[in-house]
């Protein structure tokens with residue numbers, strides 16, 4: 001029975017496995033942004049803290065979106081465990097650089113699943129992932145913008161808090 005159900009899934013089995021890996025990645029991103037919010041709170045970057053609390057919630061929403069998609073289409077979504085979340089950053093620039101690197105990793109992973117859908121002719125999942133492709137583009141842009149501004153104008157300590165307000169005023 002188990003086999004019959006899996007054989008008749010509308011989502012490709014390889015795609016389901018990759019989507020379960022993606023659930024882990026989104027959960028890790030959510031936990032990482034929460035750690036970043038904490039660092040920002042500790043160091044007086046109030047706007048960035050608020051920004052990362054919001055980002056953390058968004059990542060959880062991404063995770064749930066994939067979770068529901070798998071379960072609604074006959075697959076089995078697995079609740080993720082998250083390990084190795086860093087709370088140590090050298091500076092606010094270092095923190096945003098790390099966030100940008102993480103977003104780039106997520107984008108690559110989404111693209112990889114997208115291309116697997118195409119290869120396996122899983123049209124429904126390809127369409128489902130289109131939203132994530134666009135979302136990743138936006139998230140990378142936000143982080144890249146912050147890195148650029150801190151990199152260009154962050155030398156002056158007084159500027160740091162002014163930039164905080166400007167780039168992460170949410």
Ligand SMILES: [Fe+2]
Pocket residue numbers: 026029058059062106
């Ligand atoms: Fe995400």
Ligand SMILES: [Fe+2]
Pocket residue numbers: 029059103106139
């Ligand atoms: Fe993200």
